[in-house]
Amino acid sequence: SVDTDTPVAPSGLQVNGSLAATNVVLSGAGLAITGNGSDGATVAIFNDVNKNSKIDADELLTTTKIEGATWAASIDLFGGTHAIKAIQTNVAGTVSKASTALPIVVQTPGGFDLAADDDTGLSKTDNITNKGSALTISGTAAGAAKVSLFIDGTAFAMLSVSKGLWKTDLALSHSDVPYAITATQTDAAGNSSEPSIPFLLVVDKAAPAAPTDMAVADMEPSDRYITNKTAGLVISGSGEPGASIALLEGKASLGTASVGSGGKWQLTLAKISNGQHALTAKQTDVAGNIGPVSSQVLLVSVDSVAPAAPSNLKFNNNSHVVSGKGEKGATLALFRDIDNNGKLDPASDVILGSSVVKANGNWGVAVDLAIGKYNNIKAIQTDSAGNVSKASSALNITIAAAGLTRVVQSYIHPSPPDALFHFSPSPFVGEGRVRGAIDERMTLLTG
Numbered sequence: 496s497v498d499t500d501t502p503v504a505p506s507g508l509q510v511n512g513s514l515a516a517t518n519v520v521l522s523g524a525g526l527a528i529t530g531n532g533s534d535g536a537t538v539a540i541f542n543d544v545n546k547n548s549k550i551d552a553d554e555l556l557t558t559t560k561i562e563g564a565t566w567a568a569s570i571d572l573f574g575g576t577h578a579i580k581a582i583q584t585n586v587a588g589t590v591s592k593a594s595t596a597l598p599i600v601v602q603t604p605g606g607f608d609l610a611a612d613d614d615t616g617l618s619k620t621d622n623i624t625n626k627g628s629a630l631t632i633s634g635t636a637a638g639a640a641k642v643s644l645f646i647d648g649t650a651f652a653m654l655s656v657s658k659g660l661w662k663t664d665l666a667l668s669h670s671d672v673p674y675a676i677t678a679t680q681t682d683a684a685g686n687s688s689e690p691s692i693p694f695l696l697v698v699d700k701a702a703p704a705a706p707t708d709m710a711v712a713d714m715e716p717s718d719r720y721i722t723n724k725t726a727g728l729v730i731s732g733s734g735e736p737g738a739s740i741a742l743l744e745g746k747a748s749l750g751t752a753s754v755g756s757g758g759k760w761q762l763t764l765a766k767i768s769n770g771q772h773a774l775t776a777k778q779t780d781v782a783g784n785i786g787p788v789s790s791q792v793l794l795v796s797v798d799s800v801a802p803a804a805p806s807n808l809k810f811n812n813n814s815h816v817v818s819g820k821g822e823k824g825a826t827l828a829l830f831r832d833i834d835n836n837g838k839l840d841p842a843s844d845v846i847l848g849s850s851v852v853k854a855n856g857n858w859g860v861a862v863d864l865a866i867g868k869y870n871n872i873k874a875i876q877t878d879s880a881g882n883v884s885k886a887s888s889a890l891n892i893t894i895a896a897a898g899l900t901r902v903v904q905s906y907i908h909p910s911p912p913d914a915l916f917h918f919s920p921s922p923f924v925g926e927g928r929v930r931g932a933i934d935e936r937m938t939l940l941t942g
Contacts, residue, residue: 523572574603
């Protein structure tokens, strides 16, 4: 048998034999659902929570076989409003569209709310408080005369309902887990509803710890941070998830940040002045409890002023060291400004060396240069905050060949009889030649 026809959607859905536009019941247990369909098909009954006429996760209530042209099933529903639908699958496996919704209201107390004045902390609607007494709880119970209130399954009070509303005050102690508050309602005939969905109430009276791990983001950890940023400086740290962090300088707040679910927070400062800053922080948890100021003090030095250009450049011919004056602690770069633009261009300029300026303001860089002339030798310094100076005045250097050492010797005529030559008192014919030889010898000896 080949059957390619799509079955029609189930029809005629009723609850407990009723086909009203809105079916209101006090109890959702064992509700009898009936309807029509194709003989032999399987019908699936579901609560269409997201209203897309498809059976999604956790929406299926039950299935049953259709005998003849009708079917029946029993379902259980929690308190609230429901849209019950059915889909049938015939014996050939073809699935129909969903039926028209059967609305069912399981009437249990609802609308639970903690009074705004009692809902302390960052939100007035999260039902988290640091108050333990005179907590006002209210709710709804349409068509009921009485409401029975339960706290963690234990009966608390029987309350009167006026115009569908009820209200009461609670006294609760601090708890590490939420209180689950439920209620049932009873009509004038004495019929009781199913328990309501639990209303979760958190009572937190414990102050959070002080924030920790404060640092300047994107900088190496340090006892004192030095930066040239006067805007956009990011401070980070750790805290209690959901808490609000207040960053402080003295007693003044510089801004607030929220702690994420992972326990981390960061705050971007729109503006911070030049100078030394000692920053602390404290946090307020979601219940409104305020913790102590952090014992950690974050020291931040802000310096946005560029240092002066290095000065007094000199070259020592003997040591081949270029020296000068600069700002204490700055890093100095010595370079040959090839294009003479007063800037250090690593791609085109020649870097000759670097140095850190000493406490007395002196610096020196040994240069390794071949024999020749070098113009436009300049220096630029970067201070500890990252500010860069202008280039120094140009220094011209000439590296000469190593000088020859001249040795001068003197000649002293020895006393006779060790003299090289002895002259008689009377001149003789060859005397001129002899004296010429002596003069030549003297020249050789003296260079």
